[in-house]
Amino acid sequence: MPAFAGQRRVYALDLPRPNRTAPPSDWSGWLGRWLDAAGLARVDIVGHSLGGIVAAEFAAAYPQRVRRLVLVAPAGIPCGRGLVGRALPVAGALADLGGWLPMVVGDAVRARPVPVVRSIYFVWSRDLRSELTGVRAPTLLLWGDRDRLVPARVADEWHQILPASRIVYVSCGHVPMLEAPEQVAAEVLGFLGQELEHDVGDEGRPRVVNGMRLAGDHDETSVR
Numbered sequence: 001m002p003a004f005a006g007q008r009r010v011y012a013l014d015l016p017r018p019n020r021t022a023p024p025s026d027w028s029g030w031l032g033r034w035l036d037a038a039g040l041a042r043v044d045i046v047g048h049s050l051g052g053i054v055a056a057e058f059a060a061a062y063p064q065r066v067r068r069l070v071l072v073a074p075a076g077i078p079c080g081r082g083l084v085g086r087a088l089p090v091a092g093a094l095a096d097l098g099g100w101l102p103m104v105v106g107d108a109v110r111a112r113p114v115p116v117v118r119s120i121y122f123v124w125s126r127d128l129r130s131e132l133t134g135v136r137a138p139t140l141l142l143w144g145d146r147d148r149l150v151p152a153r154v155a156d157e158w159h160q161i162l163p164a165s166r167i168v169y170v171s172c173g174h175v176p177m178l179e180a181p182e183q184v185a186a187e188v189l190g191f192l193g194q195e196l197e198h199d200v201g202d203e204g205r206p207r208v209v210n211g212m213r214l215a216g217d218h219d220e221t222s223v224r
Helices: 024-038 050-061 083-096 098-111 113-125 153-161 181-193
Strands: 043-048 066-072 139-144 165-170 207-209 212-214
Touching: 024 050, 024 113, 043 050, 050 066, 050 113, 066 181, 139 153, 139 181, 153 165, 165 181
Parallel strands: 043 066, 066 139, 139 165
Antiparallel strands: 207 212
Protein backbone atom coordinates (compact mmCIF):
# COMPACT_ATOMS: atom_id res chain seq x y z
CA MET A 1 0.00 0.00 0.00
CA PRO A 2 2.72 2.60 0.76
CA ALA A 3 4.41 1.83 -2.56
CA PHE A 4 1.13 2.26 -4.46
CA ALA A 5 -0.01 5.35 -2.55
CA GLY A 6 3.27 7.09 -3.32
CA GLN A 7 2.44 7.09 -7.03
CA ARG A 8 -1.30 6.56 -7.41
CA ARG A 9 -4.57 7.49 -5.75
CA VAL A 10 -5.54 4.25 -4.02
CA TYR A 11 -8.86 2.99 -2.64
CA ALA A 12 -8.69 -0.24 -0.62
CA LEU A 13 -12.17 -1.75 -0.29
CA ASP A 14 -13.43 -4.43 2.07
CA LEU A 15 -16.08 -6.55 0.40
CA PRO A 16 -19.46 -6.66 2.17
CA ARG A 17 -20.10 -9.46 4.63
CA PRO A 18 -22.10 -12.04 2.62
CA ASN A 19 -25.76 -12.22 3.58
CA ARG A 20 -29.17 -12.21 1.90
CA THR A 21 -28.98 -8.51 1.04
CA ALA A 22 -25.35 -8.63 -0.14
CA PRO A 23 -24.71 -12.10 -1.62
CA PRO A 24 -21.31 -12.75 -3.22
CA SER A 25 -23.06 -13.05 -6.59
CA ASP A 26 -23.86 -9.30 -6.37
CA TRP A 27 -20.45 -8.09 -5.22
CA SER A 28 -19.40 -6.93 -8.68
CA GLY A 29 -22.61 -4.89 -8.82
CA TRP A 30 -21.81 -3.54 -5.35
CA LEU A 31 -18.38 -2.48 -6.65
CA GLY A 32 -20.00 -0.60 -9.51
CA ARG A 33 -22.33 1.21 -7.13
CA TRP A 34 -19.40 2.14 -4.89
CA LEU A 35 -17.49 3.58 -7.86
CA ASP A 36 -20.57 5.57 -8.83
CA ALA A 37 -20.82 6.98 -5.31
CA ALA A 38 -17.12 7.87 -5.38
CA GLY A 39 -17.48 9.57 -8.77
CA LEU A 40 -14.94 7.24 -10.41
CA ALA A 41 -15.89 6.55 -14.02
CA ARG A 42 -12.85 4.57 -15.21
CA VAL A 43 -10.29 2.87 -12.99
CA ASP A 44 -7.51 0.34 -12.67
CA ILE A 45 -8.62 -2.61 -10.55
CA VAL A 46 -6.50 -5.08 -8.58
CA GLY A 47 -8.11 -8.19 -7.10
CA HIS A 48 -6.70 -11.22 -5.26
CA SER A 49 -8.28 -14.70 -5.06
CA LEU A 50 -11.96 -14.06 -4.21
CA GLY A 51 -11.36 -10.39 -5.00
CA GLY A 52 -10.07 -11.56 -8.36
CA ILE A 53 -13.49 -13.05 -9.12
CA VAL A 54 -15.17 -9.75 -8.30
CA ALA A 55 -12.64 -7.75 -10.33
CA ALA A 56 -12.94 -10.05 -13.36
CA GLU A 57 -16.74 -10.10 -13.18
CA PHE A 58 -16.81 -6.32 -13.09
CA ALA A 59 -14.34 -5.98 -15.97
CA ALA A 60 -16.42 -8.39 -18.07
CA ALA A 61 -19.74 -6.70 -17.30
CA TYR A 62 -18.50 -3.09 -17.58
CA PRO A 63 -15.49 -3.13 -19.93
CA GLN A 64 -15.70 0.61 -20.54
CA ARG A 65 -15.05 1.30 -16.85
CA VAL A 66 -11.81 -0.68 -16.44
CA ARG A 67 -8.60 0.81 -17.76
CA ARG A 68 -6.28 -1.96 -16.58
CA LEU A 69 -6.90 -5.15 -14.64
CA VAL A 70 -4.53 -6.93 -12.26
CA LEU A 71 -5.56 -10.40 -11.07
CA VAL A 72 -3.44 -11.93 -8.31
CA ALA A 73 -3.99 -15.70 -8.06
CA PRO A 74 -7.66 -15.21 -8.98
CA ALA A 75 -10.28 -17.83 -8.27
CA GLY A 76 -13.00 -18.31 -10.87
CA ILE A 77 -11.68 -21.14 -13.04
CA PRO A 78 -12.15 -24.61 -11.50
CA CYS A 79 -8.93 -26.51 -10.87
CA GLY A 80 -10.53 -29.96 -11.01
CA ARG A 81 -10.21 -30.78 -7.31
CA GLY A 82 -12.85 -32.33 -5.08
CA LEU A 83 -13.71 -31.22 -1.55
CA VAL A 84 -10.80 -33.03 0.10
CA GLY A 85 -8.42 -31.96 -2.64
CA ARG A 86 -9.39 -28.34 -2.03
CA ALA A 87 -9.33 -28.48 1.76
CA LEU A 88 -5.97 -30.18 2.31
CA PRO A 89 -3.81 -27.44 0.71
CA VAL A 90 -5.33 -24.79 3.00
CA ALA A 91 -3.05 -25.70 5.92
CA GLY A 92 0.03 -25.46 3.71
CA ALA A 93 -1.10 -22.12 2.28
CA LEU A 94 -1.56 -20.75 5.80
CA ALA A 95 1.90 -21.99 6.77
CA ASP A 96 3.38 -20.08 3.81
CA LEU A 97 2.16 -16.82 5.39
CA GLY A 98 4.61 -17.02 8.28
CA GLY A 99 4.32 -13.90 10.42
CA TRP A 100 1.20 -12.76 8.58
CA LEU A 101 -0.80 -15.76 9.82
CA PRO A 102 -2.20 -14.07 12.97
CA MET A 103 -3.57 -11.19 10.88
CA VAL A 104 -5.28 -13.54 8.41
CA VAL A 105 -6.76 -15.70 11.17
CA GLY A 106 -7.89 -12.59 13.04
CA ASP A 107 -9.66 -11.31 9.92
CA ALA A 108 -11.47 -14.64 9.55
CA VAL A 109 -12.56 -14.58 13.21
CA ARG A 110 -13.89 -11.04 12.89
CA ALA A 111 -15.80 -11.98 9.72
CA ARG A 112 -17.49 -14.84 11.65
CA PRO A 113 -17.74 -18.48 10.53
CA VAL A 114 -20.96 -18.43 8.48
CA PRO A 115 -19.92 -15.56 6.18
CA VAL A 116 -16.50 -17.17 5.74
CA VAL A 117 -18.10 -20.48 4.72
CA ARG A 118 -20.43 -18.68 2.28
CA SER A 119 -17.45 -16.93 0.71
CA ILE A 120 -15.50 -20.18 0.42
CA TYR A 121 -18.45 -21.92 -1.23
CA PHE A 122 -18.76 -19.05 -3.71
CA VAL A 123 -15.05 -19.31 -4.56
CA TRP A 124 -15.23 -23.07 -5.05
CA SER A 125 -18.41 -23.04 -7.13
CA ARG A 126 -17.92 -19.97 -9.34
CA ASP A 127 -16.90 -20.62 -12.94
CA LEU A 128 -16.17 -17.44 -14.92
CA ARG A 129 -14.97 -18.96 -18.16
CA SER A 130 -18.05 -18.15 -20.22
CA GLU A 131 -17.99 -14.52 -19.07
CA LEU A 132 -14.29 -13.72 -19.39
CA THR A 133 -14.57 -13.12 -23.13
CA GLY A 134 -16.20 -9.81 -22.18
CA VAL A 135 -12.98 -8.53 -20.57
CA ARG A 136 -11.34 -5.92 -22.79
CA ALA A 137 -8.82 -4.37 -20.39
CA PRO A 138 -5.12 -5.22 -20.65
CA THR A 139 -4.61 -7.70 -17.82
CA LEU A 140 -1.66 -8.69 -15.63
CA LEU A 141 -1.90 -12.16 -14.09
CA LEU A 142 0.31 -12.46 -11.01
CA TRP A 143 0.78 -15.96 -9.66
CA GLY A 144 2.82 -17.61 -6.92
CA ASP A 145 4.71 -20.53 -8.44
CA ARG A 146 4.10 -22.52 -5.21
CA ASP A 147 0.41 -21.64 -4.89
CA ARG A 148 -1.33 -24.55 -3.14
CA LEU A 149 -4.88 -23.20 -3.38
CA VAL A 150 -5.05 -21.98 -6.99
CA PRO A 151 -2.38 -23.99 -8.84
CA ALA A 152 -0.13 -22.10 -11.20
CA ARG A 153 -1.27 -24.35 -14.08
CA VAL A 154 -4.63 -22.54 -13.94
CA ALA A 155 -2.84 -19.35 -15.00
CA ASP A 156 -2.39 -20.75 -18.50
CA GLU A 157 -6.15 -21.10 -18.93
CA TRP A 158 -6.72 -17.51 -17.80
CA HIS A 159 -4.05 -16.39 -20.26
CA GLN A 160 -5.66 -18.29 -23.13
CA ILE A 161 -9.11 -16.83 -22.45
CA LEU A 162 -7.89 -13.24 -21.93
CA PRO A 163 -6.16 -12.22 -25.18
CA ALA A 164 -4.73 -8.98 -23.76
CA SER A 165 -3.05 -10.63 -20.78
CA ARG A 166 0.40 -11.60 -19.62
CA ILE A 167 1.56 -13.79 -16.73
CA VAL A 168 4.22 -13.02 -14.13
CA TYR A 169 5.19 -15.81 -11.74
CA VAL A 170 6.40 -14.89 -8.27
CA SER A 171 8.44 -17.20 -6.05
CA CYS A 172 5.84 -17.64 -3.29
CA GLY A 173 2.51 -19.22 -2.39
CA HIS A 174 -1.10 -18.04 -2.64
CA VAL A 175 -0.71 -14.53 -1.20
CA PRO A 176 2.06 -12.80 -3.18
CA MET A 177 1.32 -9.32 -1.79
CA LEU A 178 2.22 -10.57 1.70
CA GLU A 179 4.90 -13.10 0.78
CA ALA A 180 6.74 -11.00 -1.85
CA PRO A 181 5.42 -7.43 -1.46
CA GLU A 182 8.33 -5.58 -3.09
CA GLN A 183 8.22 -7.65 -6.28
CA VAL A 184 4.43 -7.47 -6.49
CA ALA A 185 4.43 -3.69 -6.03
CA ALA A 186 7.10 -3.27 -8.71
CA GLU A 187 5.27 -5.50 -11.21
CA VAL A 188 1.89 -3.85 -10.64
CA LEU A 189 3.20 -0.28 -10.79
CA GLY A 190 5.22 -1.06 -13.92
CA PHE A 191 2.16 -2.53 -15.61
CA LEU A 192 -0.15 0.32 -14.60
CA GLY A 193 2.43 2.88 -15.68
CA GLN A 194 2.53 1.72 -19.29
CA GLU A 195 0.85 4.24 -21.55
CA LEU A 196 -2.45 3.42 -23.16
CA GLU A 197 -3.64 5.03 -26.38
CA HIS A 198 -6.52 7.48 -25.87
CA ASP A 199 -6.28 7.14 -22.08
CA VAL A 200 -7.90 9.90 -20.05
CA GLY A 201 -7.23 9.98 -16.32
CA ASP A 202 -9.67 10.92 -13.59
CA GLU A 203 -9.71 14.40 -12.27
CA GLY A 204 -7.92 14.27 -8.92
CA ARG A 205 -9.98 16.03 -6.30
CA PRO A 206 -11.03 15.34 -2.73
CA ARG A 207 -14.44 13.74 -2.39
CA VAL A 208 -16.80 12.68 0.35
CA VAL A 209 -18.64 9.37 -0.02
CA ASN A 210 -21.15 8.28 2.62
CA GLY A 211 -19.67 10.79 5.04
CA MET A 212 -16.07 9.62 4.50
CA ARG A 213 -13.54 11.98 2.96
CA LEU A 214 -11.65 10.41 0.06
CA ALA A 215 -8.20 11.74 -0.65
CA GLY A 216 -7.38 13.36 -3.99
CA ASP A 217 -4.07 13.37 -5.82
CA HIS A 218 -2.69 16.31 -3.90
CA ASP A 219 -3.67 15.14 -0.42
CA GLU A 220 -1.04 13.70 1.88
CA THR A 221 -3.41 11.17 3.38
CA SER A 222 -5.05 8.20 1.69
CA VAL A 223 -7.99 5.99 2.45
CA ARG A 224 -7.25 2.38 3.37
